[in-house]
Amino acid sequence: MPLNSIAWIGRLTGPKGEIAQRIVNEVAPRFPDIKFTIVGGPENEPMRKAAGNNVAFLGFVEDVNAVIESHDLVIGAGRVALEAMRKRVPVIAVGESQYIGPISEATINQAKASNFGDCAHPQPWTARQMADDISRIARGELSLPLAHYAEYLRDYAxxxxxxxxxxxxxxxxxxxxxxxxxxxxxxxxxxxxxxxxxxxxxxxxxxxxxxxxxxxxxxxxxxxxxxxxxxxxxxxxxxxxxxxxxxxxxxxxxxxxxxxxxxxxxxxxxxxxxxxxxxxxxxxxxxxxxxxxxxxxxxxxxxxxxxxxxxxxxxxxxxxxxxxxxxxxxxxxxxxxxxxxxxxxxxxxxxxxxxxxxxxxxxxxxxxxxxxxxxxxxxxxxxxxxxxxxxxxxxxxxxxxxxxxxxxxxxxxxxxxxxxxxx
Missing domain, CATH: 3.20.20.370 (Glycoside hydrolase/deacetylase)
Incomplete structure (x- = not known):
């Protein structure tokens, strides 16, 4: 699948802010041709200064769904992941406790059990894991079952x-x-x-x-x-x-x-x-x-x-x-x-x-x-x-x-x- 834009959606403080910082510092630089959008707040000037030319900061937005729909991949946890799946936008789930990875048949049960990485026993993860998954998606080596996302979401109806x-x-x-x-x-x-x-x-x-x-x-x-x-x-x-x-x-x-x-x-x-x-x-x-x-x-x-x-x-x-x-x-x-x-x-x-x-x-x-x-x-x-x-x-x-x-x-x-x- 073409991968031209990726959105991170979440607050920029606490553990969520640490995830955003790792995306800005360690993941985005590996993909200069992909636009990364950081959605959330409050303003984080050190993070903004560390960002490369392919990273944009939107701050708080009124219409998160519009942001989701305008990107090729969404990174997030909890409600963010659910909303992206509802719109059949590919998701990489990562939260305060765990890195789940691309949502697929192999990961959906772990994602549901942990609120898409937010609520579980903490497990360390590396920026390389996320970067490798993005590379696999961009090269077409990892096909995500977007047609099955609606079925995965049935438990949340x-x-x-x-x-x-x-x-x-x-x-x-x-x-x-x-x-x-x-x-x-x-x-x-x-x-x-x-x-x-x-x-x-x-x-x-x-x-x-x-x-x-x-x-x-x-x-x-x-x-x-x-x-x-x-x-x-x-x-x-x-x-x-x-x-x-x-x-x-x-x-x-x-x-x-x-x-x-x-x-x-x-x-x-x-x-x-x-x-x-x-x-x-x-x-x-x-x-x-x-x-x-x-x-x-x-x-x-x-x-x-x-x-x-x-x-x-x-x-x-x-x-x-x-x-x-x-x-x-x-x-x-x-x-x-x-x-x-x-x-x-x-x-x-x-x-x-x-x-x-x-x-x-x-x-x-x-x-x-x-x-x-x-x-x-x-x-x-x-x-x-x-x-x-x-x-x-x-x-x-x-x-x-x-x-x-x-x-x-x-x-x-x-x-x-x-x-x-x-x-």
Whole structure:
């Protein structure tokens, strides 16, 4: 590329001034045919006197972008480097701590990590490094990927920055909320049936009468029904409990929703993102009778009732650790997108199918933008210790009053951990 003009943009005092001085004294003299422009201040008379005929000083300028656009190469750090990249002007990044060099695929990660050389562990560098890089660019030996600069800048886009700041804020608010509780009972249910089935293999149900009694018992004991979205929003509750229902069965709409309305209770239902799946085919393959899932209209009705928060249970209820990285990510990301498009609301929690998750899956859930990852018998006893592995307590049919009290006591998880029992 032709290299006729180079701009240094930055203040002329402190460490930045030292960089400018090195450019004037040691770099510019090696390139008498290239015009060097020093932009910034305050006035530095000794630097001006030391400059050769190919160095000009502009001082402070109103329109820095115009300076960037009128030069073939920009030297700078921080915002200067970002603005030059945004205009697809080649950049050599050097800051108060490090010399990064020409911005390319090989250097962009180091540049981002150090604010383009300004914020990092100090590393010495020489003017010869910069001069050699300028020579390589001028001779065409180093081709900079200007077409990729926009991609490099994606992390600095307003929507990206807003999302990351909001995530930090919301997680801080969640930590503040949860820090007051040693345990919050998070109960796991599946189907809600009028009568007991005679052919259930896995017994993942309770009857309407059982759940009705349990909800009334929780209310009598002073529990407040909350959801994960309410935790994220900082809604206060003196004695919270969370009811969760996996898979999104049609009987949740038929039998659970009326109970929630009757008792003014709330729950979280984990539905599939693939709305074409109409039954529990994953359990049918293992001998469980067929059970229909809610259709779109029923799930929307639950959401709009104000009693139900919807979470994701993956696209198709697959064992995530058994999938490839891309397959697992598809299950996690696309189910969020699908349900959010259907409901017009943010999906903040993901329940791992079969409760099966490892470090890869929890990180993928975080990257997908969920605030909570919901497990079963894995994770710490205190929710605040790991929001991506929230431990739950599974509810089965025929649970007696004493057993229900124990499971919702607020010390049950610690008791089971002490005893080495399942949850």
């Amino acid at each position: 307003a929507d990206e920055v807003y999302g990351k700041v909001l995530e930090v804020y919301r997680r801080a608010r969640i930590d503040a909320y949860l820090g007051r509780y040693r345990e919050i009972p998070v109960l796991t249910y599946h189907r809600i049936l009028q009568t007991r089935p005679s052919d259930s293999k896995f017994n993942i149900y309770v009857t309407v009468d059982e759940l009705d009694w349990q909800i009334k018992n929780l209310k009598q004991r002073g529990f407040e029904f909350i959801t994960f979205n309410e935790i994220a929003d900082g809604v206060q509750g003196k004695k919270p409990v969370i009811l969760t229902f996996d898979d999104g069965y049609e009987d949740n709409y038929q039998n659970l929703l009326p109970l929630l309305k009757r008792h003014d209770a709330k729950a979280v239902i984990y539905a599939l993102g693939d709305r074409a799946i109409r039954n529990n085919r994953w359990d049918m393959a293992r001998g469980e009778p067929e059970a229909p899932l809610m259709n779109d209209e029923q799930l929307i009705a639950c959401h709009r009732s104000g009693q139900v928060e919807v979470g994701s249970h993956g696209m198709s209820h697959r064992h995530l650790p058994q999938l490839t990285v891309d397959e697992a990510l598809h299950e996690i990301q696309e189910s969020k997108r699908s349900l959010e498009n259907l409901l017009g609301a943010e999906i903040v929690s993901f329940a791992y199918p079969y409760g099966d998750c490892g470090a890869r899956e929890t990180e993928q859930v975080r990257q997908a933008g969920y605030l909570f990852g919901i497990a079963t018998v894995s994770g710490p006893t205190k929710m605040a210790d790991d929001l991506l592995r929230v431990r739950r307590i599974t509810m089965f049919p025929n649970t007696k009053a004493a057993g229900f009290f124990k499971k919702t006591s607020g010390w049950y998880l610690r008791y089971c951990k002490l005893k080495g029992k399942d949850f």
